Amino acid sequence: MANNDDQFKKVVSHAKEYGYIFASSEIYDGLSAVYDYAQNGAELKKNIREYWWRSMVYMHQNIVGIDAAILMHPTTWKASGHVDAFNDPLIDNKDSKKRYRADVLVEDYAEKLEQKAQKEIAKAQKRFGEAFDEAQFVTTNPRVLRYRGEAKAAVERLARSLEKEDLADVKALIEELDIADPETGSKNWTEVRQFNLMFGTKLGASAESATDLYLRPETAQGIFVNFLNVQKTGRMKIPFGIAQTGKAFRNEIVARQFIFRMREFEQMEMQFFVRPGEELKWYEYWKETRLKWHLSLGMGKENYRFHDHEKLAHYANAAADIEFNFPFGFKELEGIHSRTDFDLKAHEQYSGKKLQFYDPELQENYVPYVVETSIGLDRMFLAVLSNSLEEETLDDGNTRTVLKLPAILAPVKAAVLPLVKKDGLPEIAQEIIDELQWEHNVVYDEKDAVGRRYRRQDAAGTPFCITVDHQTLDDQTVTLRHRDSMEQERLPISELGSKISEAVSYKTWLA
Ligand code: ATP
DSSP, X not given: OOOSHHHHHHHHHHHHHTTSEEETTGGGTOOTTOEEEOHHHHHHHHHHHHHHHIIIIISOTTEEEEOOOSBOOTHHHHHTSHHHHXXXXXXXXXXXXXXXXHHHHHHHHHHHHHHHHHHHHHHHHHHHGGGOOHHHHHHHOHHHHHHHHHXXXXXXXXXXXXXXXXXXXXXXXXXXXXXXXXXXXXXXXXXXXXXXXXXXEEESSXXXXXXXXEBOSOSHHHHHTTHHHHHHHTTOOSSEEEEEEEEEEOOOSOOOSGGGSOSEEEEEEEEEEEOTTOHHHHHHHHHHHHHHHHXXXXXXXXXXXXXXXXXXXXXXXXEEEEEEEETTEEEEEEEEEEEETHHHHHHHHHHOOOOOEEETTTTEEEOOEEEEEEXXXXXXXXXXXXXXXXXXXXXXXXXXXXXXXXXXXXXXSEEEEEXXXXXXXXXXXXXXXXXXXXXXXXXXXXXXXXXXXXXXXXXXXXXXXXXXXXXXXXXXXXXXXXXXXXXXXXXXXXXXXXXXXXXXXXXXXXX
């Protein structure tokens, strides 16, 4: 995967051309940072959601799933801290009039230093070859030490200033680091201000009686307020988890990276309730378990890394991101947070209702501690899409565009192609579809030469093509073509169903 703007542009245009993602209300010139999922995109998104749900809910006997409402009682957001503290520090450039997140400017600065350090390491590796001792090099090379030291100092100072709400120091830091507007190079900055990210709305008909509500900025709170309902009705014993997927809304300050940062997006979250004191053990467990889930899709171990948080949110005692190598670099894909008993305690306080668990082994009541795993479905979609898109040069010198989606996630599993539009071949193709569609999303395609149809399906991400030809009339066999290897095999029509089912079975992938 090329690590550049070009690859990213290709992903964005491919997503539109092949019916994955459209700008929202495009005929009115779109709505900033809001997107619609098209015919293939809706399938891919559903398949990612299902892959997550099954691994969480079906594969863990102590995790159940719910579907809470987007609108919640407004006190929820007082208790959770979102009304008072769900802010991003923003800064404007006076010349370009562009708005940025002040924290992101500093983090990007640190990331650039880290990239310089990586370059030094790569250079030394080349120079020393086999004899290269990376561990020794990074602890002794003055340049690497300086780059990493400066990056660490910047991020740590940012964390301290934000912790103390010292926004003047965040600005001072940006000036001391000589950070320029990434688009124009100007260093003419405004003060740093806090900006609340929640979307407000109203419930009720008349202006006087209307209640102020918020569109939920995260799905987690729907889980916390239902903690006791689920625990009681499901007779759940600690440790146990509640999973949920659904829409969340944030009035993001800067939203320029396609579906990476949207104003309306979908989260897949799981809150795991544990005994106080055991949370860090479970935190480690979920870090490892979630990384395994990602790796099961085969998108390259080297494309993931953990980033342990320097600055912990006020409710957390440990937090890490799983970062993915997007076309614009390593960025957060999923968060794993040890949230302590902050949320349940706050809801107890604001609601006046006890949210406790009676532990029969310990014979005591307590407010459980929580470990959360939270992943953006749209970000996962972007990770899958950008990782899968390849421009391949073939043995004969030709190139093909191929979307190597993990087969389990592919929107369409197979395309059925009659070699010609006559001699009864379309009818056989239709019979094959009639049978396969009980289990799989399959399509029919008879237009153009078969080679072009293969290319079209490659670019759309379809893992299998099934070609019906004249031999099929004689012996009931077809050609099965594999997208990634382009290999073709001859097999009886009766074996197609089981062959495809095996290739896209949850057991094959998740195990
Ligand atoms: P970031 O630092 O990128 O703003 P965050 O730390 O605020 O993200 P969380 O509140 O931890 O994100 O949300 C959990 C997950 O939800 C993130 O890991 C990300 O995948 C997803 N997510 C958060 N904000 C957005 C957004 N605006 N658009 C798409 N996905 C998002």
